[in-house]
């Protein structure tokens with residue numbers, strides 16, 4: 001546990017600005033007096049791209065490297081062509097800082113609405129691989145724009161990359177009461193990658209006899225996520241499958257307004273990055289309507305990553321209590337929710 | 348409209364046998380006297396694989412080619428390694444017969460349970476590409492079983508392959524009352540394939556000014572499928588995304604017990620194949636518990652493909668009426684449901 005936190009803050013675009021302000025408010029409120037918090041803002045995202053054409057330079061990466069962690073709001077703007085900021089900023093950062101554990105908890109908290117009938121119990125964590133699979137940018141296009149165009153996307157999977165994320169997931173499963181780990185893949189069709197994932201999963205499973213394991217195809221996993229989400233405890237999966245099922249997981253467990261994520265480098269060779277699963281939501285930006293809860297829960301993940309477990313738990317408890325009360329409260333603005341959470345964690 | 352139907356029947360494994368029998372029962376009952384139905388059974392699947400090691404030979408393909416269409420129950424058995432029957436039979440057939448339109452309607456019928464709260468209106472069709480994308484089997488493995496293993500999966504997308512399925516989807520959207528088509532992809536990350544899909548979609552859209560279009564990332568599409576499924580009319584998407592979202596679509600619109608599909612070759616150069624979305628369900632096989640409705644609805648898709656629209660509609664109406672009544676009825680066996688549907692379509 002560090003006695004100081006040197007945080008890089010990337011508010012980004014749209015509602016990113018608003019939600020990050022509340023995240024920092026709660027972070028300041030929860031930290032004990034003797035933990036020194038230093039923050040530095042970085043103006044990355046659409047505004048900078050429009051002004052300079054830059055997304056993330058080597059100098060930017062060097063600057064970010066100096067921090068203990070990164071808090072990000074959201075990046076994205078309809079005025080920027082699809083893919084430019086995603087590949088040029090978000091994915092570039094995940095790859096440069098080797099964020100191979102993309103951690104996305106889903107917990108349906110009391111009082112929170114879900115689109116599912118019967119308010120099922122939901123409490124699982126997805127460990128999504130963050131540096132391989134179809135996200136590597138391998139592939140290409142020939143004869144672009146002609147009737148003979150061929151475009152490929154190459155999913156790259158290495159024993160090194162798969163084993164480290166599978167090990168991380170087993171350790172997380174073992175630390176939870178139910179000790180259950182599900183591998184989600186599509187090994188009946190993507191047989192090359194599927195066999196690599198399945199073999200490594202089975203090999204590591206032998207070292208964790210107390211962890212119950214199972215395997216589900218990604219298509220079937222989407223069925224279980226809506227018909228029986230309680231069956232999941234920890235899920236480990238590839239980058240693209242993880243992207244898809246965590247949005248669905250967020251939807252069934254209270255919506256992306258409360259879905260947090262961490263892009264984690266467990267070795268701490270580079271700073272990890274914490275961000276809400278939601279995007280920049282330009283349609284509601286600047287109106288104080290955005291729910292900062294997902295960002296606040298991402299701050300809790302950040303604190304846990306840095307060893308401040310008690311403070312992380314205080315934030316999570318505050319969020320639970322706040323959400324439980326919401327049904328009875330009139331709608332509040334972004335900063336009113338932040339104020340309420342800050343007051344709760346401060347004690 | 349043909350005055351004779353020469354049908355290849357592949358009951359397959361597990362509950363495939365039971366549900367196909369009911370599908371044929373309803374087919375016989377619905378056809379007018381003057382349409383001659385000939386069927387020939389093919390014993391493909393796990394049993395044959397265990398006995399001979401064969402999945403689908405060139406001679407098998409030549410035999411199947413002689414038919415007007417194929418009705419399939421389900422293929423798969425836990426005793427066969429994952430991928431063997433999928434790649435060696437199901438996908439081999441889709442590729443050999445160029446089934447590039449994988450058609451999967453989702454309609455929540457009155458009286459049918461859904462895991463979603465509030466019984467939303469759901470009535471859309473997914474047009475899933477069936478011969479390209481990550482399903483081509485391109486890719487490979489080096490240093491298998493070592494700590495330096497690398498496994499790749501190559502998604503192959505061609506202008507030819509994308510344009511023909513996009514055109515099919517636009518035509519289907521135009522023929523429906525709402526005339527709305529949504530492209531589902533992940534063009535912000537899979538930028539090579541994503542741009543090919545997006546450009547062709549936009550190009551063809553210009554020829555269909557009366558069709559409303561939009562684009563949604565696959566991850567966000569899973570959110571809408573549970574929070575606002577009514578927004579979809581026709582969806583066109585790649586092979587893997589289509590696999591994933593159609594299982595979710597089936598789950599929210601009544602479950603895989605009622606989800607039908609067609610693997611269609613619109614040019615009719617080769618026979619199209621119709622099958623329930625569900626698998627062989629070995630856990631309930633042989634007990635008369637399987638719901639044959641998905642197979643019966645697949646028979647309706649088959650009839651429509653062969654130009655027997657009135658008979659297809661009669662089957663769909665019978666299924667709607669049967670499902671609407673189920674709440675009040677005691678549970679029935681596979682053949683009791685088949686009998687009830689046959690009686691309804693006959694008269």
Ligand SMILES: CC(C)[C@H](C(=O)O)[C@@H](O)C(=O)O
Pocket residue numbers: 086087090091243277535536566
């Ligand atoms: C914006 C995009 C690059 C990103 C992803 O696909 O990983 C997002 O969907 C997410 O899940 O964090």
Ligand SMILES: CC(C)[C@H](C(=O)O)[C@@H](O)C(=O)O
Pocket residue numbers: 188189219433434437438590624
């Ligand atoms: C069994 C498998 C090969 C198949 C697929 O992935 O297409 C199935 O999931 C489906 O959706 O028809």
